Amino acid sequence: MDFRLTDDQRALRAGVRELLVRRFGRERLRAAVDPPPETGSDGRAGPPGPAGPRGPAARLDRALWRELGEAGFFALRLPEARGGVGLGLPEAVLAFEEAGRALLPGPLVATHLAAGEVPGAATGECVVAAVDGRLVEWLDEADVVRGDVTEAVALRPVDPLTPLHRVPRAAPGDPVAALLTAAEQLGSAGRTCALAVQHARTREQFGQPVGAFQAVKHLCADMLVRVEMARSAVYAAAVTNDPLDIAAARLLADEAAERGARDCLQVHGGMGFTWESEVHLHLKRAWSRARRGPCAAQAEEALAAGLLTWAERHGA
Amino acid sequence: MDLSYPAEDEEFRAHLREWLAGVLPALPPKPPPEDWPARRTYDLGWQRRLYDAGYAGLHWPVDAGGRGATPTRHLVFLEETERAGAPYVGANFVGLLHAGPTVAAEGNAAQRARWLPPVLRGEEVWCQGFSEPDAGSDLASLRTRARRDGDDYVVSGSKIWTSHAEVADWCELLVRTDPKAPKHRGISWLAMPMDAPGITVRPLRTLAGSAEFAEVFLDEVRVPAANRVGEENDGWRVTMVTLSFERGTAFVGEVVACRRVLGDVAREARENGRWDDVPLRRRLGRLDAEFRALWRLTQWNVSEAERGGVPGVGGSVFKLRYSQVRQELYDVAAEVLGPDGLDLDRQWTADRLSSLSYTIAAGTSQIQRNIVAERILGLPKGR
DSSP states (O other), rough: OOSSSOOOHHHHHHHHHHHHHSSSSSHHHHHHSSSSOBBBBTSBSSSOSSOOOGSSOOOOOHHHHHHHTTTTTTTTTTGGGGTTTOOOHHHHHHHHHHHHHTTTOOOOHHHHHHHHTTTTTTTTTTTTTEEEEEEETTTOSSEEEEEEOTTOEEEOOTOOOOOEEEEEEEEEEOOHHHHHHHHHHHHHHHHHHHHHHHHHHHOETTTTGGGGGGGHHHHHHHHHHHHHHHHHHHHHHHHHHHHHHHHHHHHHHHHHHHHHHHHHHHHHHGGGGSSSSSSSHHHHHHHHHHHHOHHHHHHHHHHHHHHHHHHHOOOO | OOOSHHHHHHHHHHHHHHHHHHHHGGOOOOOOTTTTHHHHHHHHHHHHHHHHHOOOOSSGGGGSSOOOOOOOHHHHHHHHHHHHTOOOOOGGIIIIIHHHHHHHHHHOOOHHHHHHHHHHOOOOOOEEEETTTTBBSSSSGGGOOEETTTEEEEEEEEEEEETTTGGGGGGEEEEEOOOTOOOTTTTEEEEEETTSTTEEEEEETTTTTSOOEEEEEEEEEEEGGEEEESSBBBBHHHHHHHHHHHHHHHTTHHHHHHHHHHHHHHHHHHHHTGGOOHHHHHHHHHHHHHHHHHHHHHHHHHHHHHHHOOOOOOOHHHHHHHHHHHHHHHHHHHHHHGGGOOOTSHHHHHHHHHHHTTTTTSSSSHHHHHHHHIOOOOOOOOO
16 A cells, blocks of 8 residues: 555646646736726726726636646546546546646636537537536636526626526536545645745744744644645545545545635735735635535535444444 | 555455454453553453464564564554454553654664563563653653663652553653753653662542553662663653654554444434434534544555654644544534433543543644644744
């Protein structure tokens, strides 16, 4: 047994990370969140652009989508005979973890799951959205929508980079979609932990870095513990592909992402509460992802039922 | 990422399972927790059986009398013994998990030959003389002093929270050998025979009502200088080796045991009607997720240790979450039991009380968080 990443898996992770840093680094993220201010008729910049929650719906970067397609992001698990990369769930999880770390927007999971089924999805030519739980992400930007979206109602989305529609009837959850979402949550949790640590090392108050204060230190330590628990659960679920392992992974990854972003905000103090900070984007995305597929209550119920079955089989 | 065990480890598992099935039904009943001499006999008897069957010191190096098994195989051993409900390591805890590995890693040839075989054969019990009344989490503040006199150290002071002290043959003792040195230096690691004149053991009653540990008073106790493991005044480094064993591997088998208890709690809830309580049922499901993840984190740490040898600070991450989740498990168990959750005759009630020590023993959760923050995350030292 060797649970650690293989050299190939490390290389894949590094490759995806490098691609995303180059193509969707911090500046691109900010540009997506804050479109440039509109220029008035006199040629001077008007008031600050209609950025943020009251701004226009986010647009999908089609060129980036195609680049992801070329890099094999969507065709990762498609067999080579069908033009795919021929890798497995563990590799997909690593790629989605990096997407979560970079806050990469778009219906990534829906398009990935459509590769091989919807023409153009594998290459990134076609953007696919899907009903997941009672929500559809990126409905207006999608070329193809899977699931019943009649009577879909647009929400004013909390995450500026995740346009949302609510649908009247919930779609049954797909375990692989739940796992890939967990991987994104894990990546986001890792990122907010790193951001908090970085801030705590450098921000000085009372004549020393705030990270020297035990109260701050302990917030950071608990963030890491949640990340490592989630990482173990998510990676193991990718290996076993067991629905209950996936349910457990989702619970822990959702917790790591949501609480991690919240604690990261706290460590950043007043700076964390500003629109300029990256932290709120992680928190809002984590909330959005947590609504995908089966909710926490359903996951807990499934695990409880499984536990009872297991206990009755192994019991005295 | 590979979670399957090598064929030879699966073969080992099959043999172990067969052996356990044969030997466990013939085991005498477990003695009551208060009867320390009986517990010593019981635990040493189990250790002897393991030794005779070739399972003693599985993870110890071969030149220390062990079997040199990989961490993965040791994991299989812990999995199977816990699943079969085999006796816990018990009074052999310190010898097998702290003092033995420390002597194996840091001791000289004579020390290894003297102390390691009796631990493996189930002949001698060790206790841990680290903590003092004024040196708990701040262990380096210990004041028990050892003055060199000829070939001996003369030791005076007191130790506290010393488990198994009444029935131990040896004590792994931390003493101050240079009072003028900075507090982390000037400490030495000694093996003290518990029958030496000048030692008084006074049992302490825990909040669980049992005498789990003791105070040990040392009045001019003579310990041969040859019993010092490592260099004089280098005891802090030796101790860090010991603590990394304690934090790294000591709780592995318990995760399996906790999952079994969680299953029993679920069954109990089904039988007494509490299963219909939705929030309670959801808490059980959430705990199942926690124990699944703790097991996977264990496998992750074992995979890391397979390369590194001595377990690292990753054990602190595990211990922080495990000690907390273990307490939640017995809180839920009490919830399921209802009024019986206040009955000390129910095992889970006693276990709920003893679980309160988990966030304190072997470094409090607060100290573990400092370790994680400073040594893994690289945050600055401070207050």
